[in-house]
Amino acid sequence: MSESTLTLTDTTFDELVKLAGTPVLVDFWAEWCGPCKMIEPILEEIATEKSGALQVARLNVDDNVRTAQRFEVMSIPTLILFKDGEALARIVGAKPKSALLAQIEPHL
Amino acid sequence: MSTGALRTDETGKPEVDRSWEPAGDPAGQVAEVRDVVVLGSGPAGLTAAIYTARADLKPLVLEGEPSSTSDQPGGQLMLTTEVENFPGFVDGVMGPELMASFRAQAERFGAEIRTVKATRVDLSSKPFAVWFGDSRSGEPQLRAHALVVATGARSLMLGVPGESRLLGHGLSTCATCDGFFFRGRPIAVVGGGDSALEEAIFLTKFASSVLVIHRRKQLRASKIMQDRAMANPKISFLWDSVVEEVVGDESLRALSVRNVVTGAISEVPVEGCFVAIGHAPSTALFAAQLATDAAGYITTHDGTKTSVDGVFACGDVQDHVYRQAVTAAGSGCMAAIDVERYLESQAHA
Numbered sequence: 481m482s483e484s485t486l487t488l489t490d491t492t493f494d495e496l497v498k499l500a501g502t503p504v505l506v507d508f509w510a511e512w513c514g515p516c517k518m519i520e521p522i523l524e525e526i527a528t529e530k531s532g533a534l535q536v537a538r539l540n541v542d543d544n545v546r547t548a549q550r551f552e553v554m555s556i557p558t559l560i561l562f563k564d565g566e567a568l569a570r571i572v573g574a575k576p577k578s579a580l581l582a583q584i585e586p587h588l
Numbered sequence: 589m590s591t592g593a594l595r596t597d598e599t600g601k602p603e604v605d606r607s608w609e610p611a612g613d614p615a616g617q618v619a620e621v622r623d624v625v626v627l628g629s630g631p632a633g634l635t636a637a638i639y640t641a642r643a644d645l646k647p648l649v650l651e652g653e654p655s656s657t658s659d660q661p662g663g664q665l666m667l668t669t670e671v672e673n674f675p676g677f678v679d680g681v682m683g684p685e686l687m688a689s690f691r692a693q694a695e696r697f698g699a700e701i702r703t704v705k706a707t708r709v710d711l712s713s714k715p716f717a718v719w720f721g722d723s724r725s726g727e728p729q730l731r732a733h734a735l736v737v738a739t740g741a742r743s744l745m746l747g748v749p750g751e752s753r754l755l756g757h758g759l760s761t762c763a764t765c766d767g768f769f770f771r772g773r774p775i776a777v778v779g780g781g782d783s784a785l786e787e788a789i790f791l792t793k794f795a796s797s798v799l800v801i802h803r804r805k806q807l808r809a810s811k812i813m814q815d816r817a818m819a820n821p822k823i824s825f826l827w828d829s830v831v832e833e834v835v836g837d838e839s840l841r842a843l844s845v846r847n848v849v850t851g852a853i854s855e856v857p858v859e860g861c862f863v864a865i866g867h868a869p870s871t872a873l874f875a876a877q878l879a880t881d882a883a884g885y886i887t888t889h890d891g892t893k894t895s896v897d898g899v900f901a902c903g904d905v906q907d908h909v910y911r912q913a914v915t916a917a918g919s920g921c922m923a924a925i926d927v928e929r930y931l932e933s934q935a936h937a
Contacts, residue, residue, distance in 0.1 A: 513765045514666040514684040518654040541768070554769045554839065554860075555656070555756040572756035573656035576705075 484527040486537035490544045496537070498565040503587055504535045508551070508558045510542045515574035516557040522577045526584075533588050561587055618727070622648045624927055625718055625732035626699075627706050627873075630663025631913045632903025633738030634690040635920030636927070640736075641697035643928050648730070649694065649701045650720055656762050659742040659870060661703060662687035664904075665913060667762045669790060674913055686913070711735070711877045711896045733934065734898050734927045737874065737886060738920060741867035741904040741911075746778065750834030758840025759861050763787040766860075767794045775860035776801055776843055778831055784864035785813040791862065792822040799858065801826045803848060826856070834861065869905045883908060892923040898934075900926050 488496055488506060497504050507523055509516035527536035541548040541556060551560060551567070561569040561584055568587045571580060624640045626633045629651035640647040651661040658664040665671065668683035677686075695701060707723035709716060716735045717728035743761055745751060751759060760766040763777075767790060775795045777788040780802035788798045800817070805827045807814050817823050826845065832853065833844035843856045869885045871878070879887045879895035885908050892900040902919035904911055 510768065512669075512768075514662070515654065515656045515660065515762065515765055517684070518661065518666075522654065548769075552757075552839070554758060555760055555762075555766045557656075557765075558756070574654040574660065576653040576655075 484531060484536065485524065486535060488537050488539045490546045493539065493547050497562050500535045502533055502535050503561055503563040504537050505559055505561050505584060507538045508541050508548055508553045508556050509538060510540060510556060513556050519557055519574045522580065525577065526580065563587060619729060619731040621715055621731040623931060624734050624736065625650065625730055626736040626738060628652065628738030628740055629661050630665065630738060630740045630903055630916060631690060632916040632920035633736065634694050635917040636736045636738060636902060636924045637694040637699040638697060639921050639924030640927055641694055641699040647699045649699055650704055650706050651701050653703065653705045656765060657743055663740050667764055669764050671913065706873060709873055711899055734931055736923050736927060737899060737901040737905055738903045739870040739873065739905050741869045744866050744868055746831055746863055748831055748833050754834050754836055754840045757838065758836060758859055759834055761863055763790050763862050767791050770795045770860040772796050773859040776856065776858045777862045777864060779864035780804060780807040780809060781864065781866060782809045782813050785809045785817045787862050787864050788817055788823050789820060792820055798823045799826055799856065801829050801831060801845060803830045804828065871905060891926050892919060893926060898930055
C-alpha cells in the first residue's frame with residue numbers, strides 16, 4: 481500500500497481516526513479475500529485524488545479482530561467512513577469506483 | 589499470421605463497410621475499432637484473449653467491474669479457494685491466483701484489459717457496437733469486427749424476504765470472504781451441488797456446525813464431494829426444504845424453512861447463511877440479439893458460433909452441462925480459433 485494510505489490496528493484505531501483532520505475511510509480487509517484485493521487499487525486512486533479532503537486507511541481483520549467485531553463487520557471488504565470518530569457511511573462488498581464515490585462524496 | 593488486414597486497404601478499395609462511422613457526433617466521440625473484443629474475464633474470456641493475442645489480433649478484454657458476487661473480473665473462481673481439478677496443478681491452486689496467472693499470460697502476449705463492464709451492445713450493425721459506462725450515449729465507445737461473449741454465469745439469490753436487508757449481516761454469497769466471521773457459530777448453506785458442498789466443507793474450518801439445506805432428498809454434487817461432506821462431523825443435512833425467509837433485525841438469527849413434502853414451516857436458528865443454489869447465465873446484454881435456449885444460455889453451433897455471424901460464445905454463458913474451469917478455458921480457445929478463421933474469411937471475401 482502506498483504512503484497515502486494509513487494502516488490502523490486495534491491499538492491505534494481510535495487515536496488515528498479521531499485525530500485525523502479529515503474524514504477517514506477505513507477498509508476492513510484480509511489477505512485471503514479476493515474482492516478486497518480487487519478494490520485495493522481503486523482505494524489507492526481515491527486516496528490520491530481526494531488527498532487533503534479524505535484519509536484512506538486499512539485495517540486487517542485477521543490481526544485486529546477486536547475492532548472488526550466492535551463495528552460488527554461480518555463481510556469483507558467493508559468500508560466505513562468516519563468523521564470526528566463517528567461512522568457516517570458503510571459500504572459492504574466490492575463495488576466499482578463510481579459506486580464508492582457516490583456514497584463517499586456527499587460526506588466530504 | 590496476422591489477420592489485422594481488415595483495417596488496411598491493400599487494393600485501394602475499402603474492405604470494410606464504414607457506413608457506421610458517425611457523420612457528426614455531437615459529443616465528438618468516435619468509436620475505437622478493434623479486431624476482437626472479449627466480454628468477460630473468467631477462464632473462457634482470458635483463454636480467448638491469450639489465443640487471439642498470440643494470433644496478433646490485439647484483443648481488447650472488457651473484464652468487468654469489482655463486486656463481491658461471481659459477476660466480477662476473473663469470474664467465479666475469484667470466490668473459490670483451492671482448485672484441485674485444474675490439470676497441471678498437482679497440489680491444487682488458489683482460484684484467484686489461477687485467474688491472476690491467466691490474466692498475466694494474456695497481457696504478456698499483448699491483450700489489453702480494461703476494468704469496465706459492457707453496458708450495451710448492438711449486433712445488428714458491423715463492426716459490432718459496444719458501450720461501456722454511459723449506455724445512453726448515442727455513439728458506442730467501441731466497435732469490434734469480431735466479438736467473443738464470455739460473460740459467464742452469476743450466482744442465484746434466494747429471492748425471499750429479508751435477503752437483501754441482511755446481505756452482509758449474516759447472509760453471504762462468498763464463503764471465502766466471510767467464513768472467518770462465523771468462528772464458533774452455527775451456520776447454514778443453502779444448495780445441493782458441488783459449490784454448496786465445497787462451501788460447507790470450507791466453512792467447517794470456522795463454524796461450530798454447518799447445516800446444508802437442500803430442496804430435494806438427493807444431492808446434485810459429485811460423489812467425491814458428497815463423500816467428503818457426509819464424512820465431516822460438523823456437517824448435517826436438512827432435506828426436502830426451502831428457505832422462505834431470512835430472519836433477524838440487525839443481523840441474521842434464523843431461517844424460516846418450509847418442508848416441500850409436508851408443507852410444515854420451521855425456524856432454524858443459525859447466525860450465518862451462505863447461498864449456493866446454482867447459477868444463471870449473464871445474458872441480459874444480448875437479449876433479443878442472440879439466440880438462447882429455454883434456460884437462457886446462448887446457443888452455439890459449429891464450435892462457438894452464435895446466431896449472429898462474427899459473434900462467438902464460450903464458457904458458462906453457453907454451457908450449463910459441464911461448467912468447469914477447464915471446459916470454459918477449452919471453449920475459450922475454440923472461440924479464439926473460430927474468430928481467427930472468421931476474420932480471415934472476411935478479409936478475403
